[in-house]
Amino acid sequence: MSADGRWTGGEMLAVAGSLQVHDGDVAVIGLGLPQMAALLAQRTHAPDARLLLEIGVFEPMPTEPSAGIADPRMWRGATAFGTTLEVLGVMAHGGRVSLGLLGALQVDPWGSFNTTEVEEADGRRRRFRGSGGGNDISSNAGRIVIVMTHQARKFAETLTFLTSPGRQVGDRSRADLGLPGEGTCAVVTDRCVITLDDHGATLESVHPGEHPDAVLADTPIPLAVPDGGTKETPAPTARQLAFIRNELDPNGWYTS
Amino acid sequence: MSTRPDRVVSLRELAAGIPDGSHVALAGFAITRNAVAFAHELIRAGTSGLSVTQVFSGMETDLLVAGGAVDRLTYASGSLDRFGLLHAVNRGVATGRLELIEYSGLALALRLHAGALGLPFVTTRSMLGSDLLAPLVAAGQVEQIESPFDGAPCLALPPLRPDFSVVHVDVADRAGNAVVDGPLWSIPETARASKVALLVAEEIVDVGELDPSRVTIPGSLVHAVAHVPRGGHPTAVYGRYDYDAAHLRSYVAAAGTGAEEHDAYLDRFVRGVSTFDEYLALAAA
Numbered sequence: 001m002s003a004d005g006r007w008t009g010g011e012m013l014a015v016a017g018s019l020q021v022h023d024g025d026v027a028v029i030g031l032g033l034p035q036m037a038a039l040l041a042q043r044t045h046a047p048d049a050r051l052l053l054e055i056g057v058f059e060p061m062p063t064e065p066s067a068g069i070a071d072p073r074m075w076r077g078a079t080a081f082g083t084t085l086e087v088l089g090v091m092a093h094g095g096r097v098s099l100g101l102l103g104a105l106q107v108d109p110w111g112s113f114n115t116t117e118v119e120e121a122d123g124r125r126r127r128f129r130g131s132g133g134g135n136d137i138s139s140n141a142g143r144i145v146i147v148m149t150h151q152a153r154k155f156a157e158t159l160t161f162l163t164s165p166g167r168q169v170g171d172r173s174r175a176d177l178g179l180p181g182e183g184t185c186a187v188v189t190d191r192c193v194i195t196l197d198d199h200g201a202t203l204e205s206v207h208p209g210e211h212p213d214a215v216l217a218d219t220p221i222p223l224a225v226p227d228g229g230t231k232e233t234p235a236p237t238a239r240q241l242a243f244i245r246n247e248l249d250p251n252g253w254y255t256s
Numbered sequence: 257m258s259t260r261p262d263r264v265v266s267l268r269e270l271a272a273g274i275p276d277g278s279h280v281a282l283a284g285f286a287i288t289r290n291a292v293a294f295a296h297e298l299i300r301a302g303t304s305g306l307s308v309t310q311v312f313s314g315m316e317t318d319l320l321v322a323g324g325a326v327d328r329l330t331y332a333s334g335s336l337d338r339f340g341l342l343h344a345v346n347r348g349v350a351t352g353r354l355e356l357i358e359y360s361g362l363a364l365a366l367r368l369h370a371g372a373l374g375l376p377f378v379t380t381r382s383m384l385g386s387d388l389l390a391p392l393v394a395a396g397q398v399e400q401i402e403s404p405f406d407g408a409p410c411l412a413l414p415p416l417r418p419d420f421s422v423v424h425v426d427v428a429d430r431a432g433n434a435v436v437d438g439p440l441w442s443i444p445e446t447a448r449a450s451k452v453a454l455l456v457a458e459e460i461v462d463v464g465e466l467d468p469s470r471v472t473i474p475g476s477l478v479h480a481v482a483h484v485p486r487g488g489h490p491t492a493v494y495g496r497y498d499y500d501a502a503h504l505r506s507y508v509a510a511a512g513t514g515a516e517e518h519d520a521y522l523d524r525f526v527r528g529v530s531t532f533d534e535y536l537a538l539a540a541a
Binding site: 031032053054055056067070071072075082083084085088089092093112115116124125126127128129130131133134135139140159161162164169172174177178179180253 | 285332333334337349350359369383410441445492498
């Protein structure tokens with residue numbers, strides 16, 4: 001929640017995530033917060049972003065909230081239905097996807113991420129969803145943006161499980177591994193925007209009401225501060241907030 | 257005048273044809289187009305020791321695991337979208353009762369594609385550098401190779417040929433030619449890869465009534481089809497019915513509480529009825 005209650009952390013996350021989607025991107029998007037960010041971008045600054053779902057849906061323009069990518073509401077307005085081999089294979093593996101917009105349980109300093117399992121305080125492993133198409137998207141897309149809520153335990157030098165490779169794995173670059181694309185270029189949370197390049201991760205901006213030092217303290221991976229200091233993420237506009245509240249997520253499933 | 261085969265059987269006959277220990281490929285996706293009626297019937301039949309392959313696992317597989325029918329699962333992911341996780345699957349993995357083999361979605365779909373075409377192997381760069389790779393290499397299911405043409409690192413994946421596949425389709429004719437509306441994820445590869453392709457259909461029509469242009473799965477690949485209207489409930493079937501949100505929530509509440517509560521759900525909704533129509537009446541009550 002912003003300091004004066006004008007928007008929630010989830011709304012801020014959706015807005016900041018949406019700004020990572022460029023007009024003209026061909027983007028495969030994941031379940032939940034990535035859906036919010038991608039659809040917000042599509043309805044605001046990136047009307048020519050082409051969204052794809054691994055279930056085999058091309059360019060949907062849904063008009064009501066959905067429970068995920070397997071919810072037929074999310075497929076409304078699609079231009080074509082096809083197969084996973086077409087979306088993850090022809091489009092992503094075939095080099096036709098410029099952006100993967102995905103969620104994560106855990107991220108490392110090079111933007112590799114985990115969607116498989118986490119280790120609980122008692123040492124037991126708790127399983128979540130697995131890769132699905134996440135590994136295929138991150139292995140093959142031009143660039144990757146991760147959107148997730150900000151908790152210190154989600155940032156780790158070593159992942160519990162490396163589901164999807166980022167810019168490098170260990171000391172091996174994507175090119176060494178045999179992977180195309182640049183890998184993860186941003187991690188957007190409900191507190192900040194972290195950008196990544198081949199030198200590492202940078203605390204690019206913190207959201208309004210956040211102090212960079214407080215965010216750094218809750219982000220236990222090496223983070224550079226840009227020349228001129230960490231900026232403030234642009235605040236959500238009235239138009240963005242209205243779209244989220246009235247159309248995208250009126251029940252607050254993802255952004256409350 | 258030639259005659260067409262009649263491949264229509266009852267759901268009970270369809271399920272009874274699956275021996276214990278079979279490798280069964282399922283084709284639902286999370287909360288959509290799951291062969292729930294078929295899963296119920298297998299649980300009632302007491303089928304056990306199955307190896308299940310499903311690229312994006314959903315409720316049908318979670319039910320079968322909860323019902324004790326499955327020893328091994330090969331998947332790329334599993335969830336019920338925002339309704340929750342596959343609790344029986346995750347519990348089975350945590351306790352060691354369920355062996356889990358994980359791929360990326362494309363890699364598993366490619367293995368089915370190779371099985372369908374009878375290819376010796378397929379190749380991909382997906383999974384390179386990830387933790388998915390090492391256990392698959394150790395199990396002899398994947399080999400890291402270099403392209404014989406340009407030396408690029410890539411993976412060799414063997415074909416996958418499940419004994420059976422089960423797809424919940426919209427319309428089938430009596431010879432098993434079937435139409436699936438909406439997105440198809442890995443349905444075509446799943447049906448084509450299996451040695452015996454089985455269908456559950458919302459509607460059955462006579463041969464000749466389907467426009468061949470619309471057929472997703474040719475009857476030439478299909479061995480039998482059972483007629484079960486609303487057989488995907490509580491998952492959605494595109495263009496026909498929505499998922500039943502209240503039922504999914506109560507399912508996840510039971511499944512997520514513990515194995516005992518999950519079993520109580522099965523006692524009530526699966527073992528406590530003798531047909532899927534009885535289940536539908538109970539679920540609507």
